Each structure stands twice: as C-alpha cells, then as structure tokens.
Amino acid sequence: MERLSREGKLGRALLGADQRLADPACREVLTDLGEASGRTLKEVLDGTGVSARTYLRWILFFDGRAPDACKSKHTIAATDPGSRVVFICPLAFVEIERSNPEYAEATLIHEMLHSLGLGENPPRSGKSRSACCPAAPRRSMRRRQALSCCSGRGASARADQMISGAIRG
Ligand SMILES: [Zn+2]
Numbered sequence: 503m504e505r506l507s508r509e510g511k512l513g514r515a516l517l518g519a520d521q522r523l524a525d526p527a528c529r530e531v532l533t534d535l536g537e538a539s540g541r542t543l544k545e546v547l548d549g550t551g552v553s554a555r556t557y558l559r560w561i562l563f564f565d566g567r568a569p570d571a572c573k574s575k576h577t578i579a580a581t582d583p584g585s586r587v588v589f590i591c592p593l594a595f596v597e598i599e600r601s602n603p604e605y606a607e608a609t610l611i612h613e614m615l616h617s618l619g620l621g622e623n624p625p626r627s628g629k630s631r632s633a634c635c636p637a638a639p640r641r642s643m644r645r646r647q648a649l650s651c652c653s654g655r656g657a658s659a660r661a662d663q664m665i666s667g668a669i670r671g
Contacts, residue, residue: 504565506590511599511606512563518607519614523554528611537583537619546618558614566591578609581616588613 506512522528532544532554547557566572566589571580578595581588588610599606 503568506563506565506592508563511596512590515595515599515603515606515610516558518603519610520555520558522607522611523558529554531611531615532618535615535620538621541619543615543618543620554614557618558610560586561614561617562587563590565589578606579613581613583616583621584619586617588617 508516529544532547533542536542537546547554550557550560552560564587566577566580569589571577571589572591572594573580576594577591578598579588579590595606595609598609
C-alpha cells in the first residue's frame, strides 16, 4: 500500500481542515457525536492526550485503490471506526478538491471522526455539522457523500496492524 504525501491536493485540504478545527464551533462536533460504547468523540480524543488538530496530523493517509477501499468512483475516502489509517481515493478526491474544496476539507474531518470511533449513520447535528461540514451544493453531491461514508471493510484495520510498530508514540 502506498502512503500518501501530505502535499498537493491532500495537503491543501488538510490545511483547510486544520483551520476549521481551530474554530471551537467546529470542534463541537466532537461533543455531539459518540462511538459505539457511548463515549463522546471528545472523550475519546481526550484519552489520546492531544488536540483535535494534532490528532488530524496523526492520521496516516494511504492510497485506497490497492486495498480496494474505493468502492465506487464516487467514494472519496474510507476508513474503519477507530482506525488511524484513512484511505483516500485519489481520482475522486482530486476532483472534489478542485470543484468544492470546502467539501474536501469536510470529508477529511468526517474521516477523522470515524478514526475517533464514529460508526456509520451518525445522528444529525445541525450546528456543529454546518460549522465543520459545509453543505454539499447539489443533491447529487449529498449522494456522493453518503457513498463516501465510509467503511474500509477491514482494510484499514489490517493496515493499522502492519504499521503499528513503526508509528506508535
Ligand atoms: Zn462516513
């Protein structure tokens, strides 16, 4: 599997996501959403001892094509709840970064929420959602968002195991 550089389109979107997370209104999404055992994502994050912005830097981005994490041409990114590995689907990501950069940033934050343990079909949270994740401009984009959400089907868990020794700490 190919680790993606934090430069280019991904780097630009990460910078935007980082700036969003600097806004307390955006970070409210962490207290509004939780993982399966009932903890809020904020509690999960606090357990890591780092800020949301630092946690975003902890995430490892891999090309999602080789592990077959890009289920359709509309899949932008994928991961498994609790995994620090996020797969990027390069063709869809580059396209969305070009046509709707805010959406690309929101997608990265969305994947970060999964990385903290968020499962599928999270409850809606109006305020935080709008602060963190701007609405997609077209209905078809919403459908794409649903498609991009977001199971790596175990691929990211396997990647976690492969690299856990090298990246821990
Ligand atoms: Zn998702």
